[in-house]
Amino acid sequence: MPPPMPQPATAQIAVLHDARAVHDCSGIALTQFIVNGQPVWMIIDIIPGDRSGSALIPGAHIQAETGQLVTPSGSQTVLVKEGHWRLLDSARQTGSSGGQYFWTEPILSKRVLIPEDHYSLFIHGGRILTSHVSGTTGIGQFGPVVLLPENFDRFVAAAFTVAQQTPALPTNGGRTREAVAQITASLQHDNDLVAVQAFRTLFEAGQLSTDTLRQAVSGARGYRLSMFLYILLTARAPGGDLSANIISGAAKGRDADSLRMLALAALSASQFGPPATVGPGNSLLASLRTQLEAAKVPRGRDAYLDAIFEVFGVSQ
Amino acid sequence: MCWGKKSPPPSASDAGLNPPGCTTAPCTAPPCPSVEIEINNTPATNDDLVALKCEHPARRASVNSRIRATGSPANDATIVLTNPDGRLRFPNVGDTTTTVTVPASGAWVPFQISGERGSAALNDAVIQAHCQTATGDIKGTKTVTVFWFDQVQINITTGGSYALGGGRFRAVGGNAVNYSAQARIRPAGVDCTAPQITNLRVGILQNGIAGVVGRITWDSPTIAWSGGVAAGTIVTVPREMRLTRTQPTTANDSAATVAPLYDQPGKADTLDANSLKPPLGCAGGAAATSNDSPGDVAPPTLVVPAQTVAGVNVGNITYRFKNSTIEGGFTTWVVTFDTSSNDFCALRQRGWTINVDTAGPAPQRASPAAADAAASSDPLTAAPFANTLVNVPANSVTAPVNPAVMTTFTK
Numbered sequence: 001m002p003p004p005m006p007q008p009a010t011a012q013i014a015v016l017h018d019a020r021a022v023h024d025c026s027g028i029a030l031t032q033f034i035v036n037g038q039p040v041w042m043i044i045d046i047i048p049g050d051r052s053g054s055a056l057i058p059g060a061h062i063q064a065e066t067g068q069l070v071t072p073s074g075s076q077t078v079l080v081k082e083g084h085w086r087l088l089d090s091a092r093q094t095g096s097s098g099g100q101y102f103w104t105e106p107i108l109s110k111r112v113l114i115p116e117d118h119y120s121l122f123i124h125g126g127r128i129l130t131s132h133v134s135g136t137t138g139i140g141q142f143g144p145v146v147l148l149p150e151n152f153d154r155f156v157a158a159a160f161t162v163a164q165q166t167p168a169l170p171t172n173g174g175r176t177r178e179a180v181a182q183i184t185a186s187l188q189h190d191n192d193l194v195a196v197q198a199f200r201t202l203f204e205a206g207q208l209s210t211d212t213l214r215q216a217v218s219g220a221r222g223y224r225l226s227m228f229l230y231i232l233l234t235a236r237a238p239g240g241d242l243s244a245n246i247i248s249g250a251a252k253g254r255d256a257d258s259l260r261m262l263a264l265a266a267l268s269a270s271q272f273g274p275p276a277t278v279g280p281g282n283s284l285l286a287s288l289r290t291q292l293e294a295a296k297v298p299r300g301r302d303a304y305l306d307a308i309f310e311v312f313g314v315s316q
Numbered sequence: 317m318c319w320g321k322k323s324p325p326p327s328a329s330d331a332g333l334n335p336p337g338c339t340t341a342p343c344t345a346p347p348c349p350s351v352e353i354e355i356n357n358t359p360a361t362n363d364d365l366v367a368l369k370c371e372h373p374a375r376r377a378s379v380n381s382r383i384r385a386t387g388s389p390a391n392d393a394t395i396v397l398t399n400p401d402g403r404l405r406f407p408n409v410g411d412t413t414t415t416v417t418v419p420a421s422g423a424w425v426p427f428q429i430s431g432e433r434g435s436a437a438l439n440d441a442v443i444q445a446h447c448q449t450a451t452g453d454i455k456g457t458k459t460v461t462v463f464w465f466d467q468v469q470i471n472i473t474t475g476g477s478y479a480l481g482g483g484r485f486r487a488v489g490g491n492a493v494n495y496s497a498q499a500r501i502r503p504a505g506v507d508c509t510a511p512q513i514t515n516l517r518v519g520i521l522q523n524g525i526a527g528v529v530g531r532i533t534w535d536s537p538t539i540a541w542s543g544g545v546a547a548g549t550i551v552t553v554p555r556e557m558r559l560t561r562t563q564p565t566t567a568n569d570s571a572a573t574v575a576p577l578y579d580q581p582g583k584a585d586t587l588d589a590n591s592l593k594p595p596l597g598c599a600g601g602a603a604a605t606s607n608d609s610p611g612d613v614a615p616p617t618l619v620v621p622a623q624t625v626a627g628v629n630v631g632n633i634t635y636r637f638k639n640s641t642i643e644g645g646f647t648t649w650v651v652t653f654d655t656s657s658n659d660f661c662a663l664r665q666r667g668w669t670i671n672v673d674t675a676g677p678a679p680q681r682a683s684p685a686a687a688d689a690a691a692s693s694d695p696l697t698a699a700p701f702a703n704t705l706v707n708v709p710a711n712s713v714t715a716p717v718n719p720a721v722m723t724t725f726t727k
Contacts, residue, residue: 051619053617056618062621062623064549064624067719070623071714079613080619107612109707282489311488313476
């Protein structure tokens, strides 16, 4: 039984954590963690140090007697990312059960932000699926990183077992009718990672029938629902009006928990999706807000929804 | 060739008065054959088009064309091409006519045209081929259309407002600004599949104006004394520190993948999949859209060690985040863009500014200029791009806000 996940500091950080986790798991590529046919995944906790996220000026100091700031030529203020990691589970024996991390990053103006810019797990922490790369430093030592929502670590080992038994599941190549049927069946798998991988694989290949798509969304709960909707919201080509209809209808008749998960999907698309999907994410959030207003759901009844709308920039 | 009496070589006084080889009457100009003209070097007429000259940047798109004698003439002939309606040039601004010699062989002779004034209707620009001089007999004509754009707009609307969250100061609830750029091709009925138009799209180009782009200020310093520091040790530190980030010169707000434009679809740095659109009046014509959301990190603390003149570290000074600003000005153009040549023409422009502060009253938003206007300047397109300039270490300076205002700690 792994220890409880590190708790984010504030409600806003908590929903950003979950929004990034929805983004990361929706785009999960199990093949990234399979090398030469062998799984190499690890589940680790990232526990940031107190100073992580602070600014530093490398090599600079304040002269104690005068208060003068002495800055080396060419120095630039940077962000610190430091803390330690703790191994929880892995596909194979590893040489280390944990370690320290430390690096700095320049504060840069960026045209397009990456998930780490919106929610830095090395500043705020989280439980991740990774394939720790020993011998490297900086953020590269963690290889591909998938931030996991709470309790998703229990799906990881089984998901790789299913992937090995169903090679077509994690790949988008040509596949037989039999393989498609097998992947379609995985949509109902009780393992959320398997179901999400199947959903994305089929949806991106245009192999998800309208009925199956509707059934999958209407039957989904919790983070699985958020991830299905995230995939629909951020899809580039397949889906089109169908996706829009399913997304707009997804909120109807939902319980409070599902509405929360819909809002989370929208926030995830808005904050972490490709730039072109910010609009659909924002639209869904605005629509949910209108529905909640119409239902006269008072602010303060659901702290999680309140935090989502605060991050979105509106009060519920 | 001379059709009159063969004469001795011409004297200076005769020069220019008679055809070559003829010096005196009754030597007369040779007759000119009828001529045939092809625009864009094809017999098709749907591509008898040329773009109106561009003002920003100054550029004349020229169209290769050709002329030849017809009817198996006995001799070469001098032809002067004119355009009485003034919509065309051949092709430079001063070239209101051009003179060509069409060989008797019927071989094509090249010339070029450019657009000086837009056509009010299809085929209202007429090339006349005159024999010998600009006022000679007309031996052929060709109609051309000078296409141009109206209903040109660059709309900038405010989207989200700024808020601090998740360690960033950023626009929430939408983009800081949304762009919509459009232009309608004129005159109605031009064939948008013609080579001169088929690669033309309406897009957006943006320059970031030189100046400060953001400041992060930390105050309320505290000290964590190093071990072994003697009681009574005094440390003096600035009360406030500020990171100021500057873009030293005006530059293109773009990236190598989408330059010279602000945005293009299907690239690594695409912001909006609809950022390039055919002009209105062409199939698929629509407004091109994109957006901008400048943002910045908001580190909760700044940590700086304190050191004696002797080089002994006596403690770490931790400043707390006070506020952060995002500042700057932008000029945004609606442009026509040739996806084949990467040439662009700025049609209209609009400015917008941002001056938002985490400590300011809500809502904090970007401010678009009231209206767009005809393009009055050439966009800068060369690298380095705006972000590259800001990210040069020398353009990010952390320093005391007021070096005279200090806080003192005593161990």
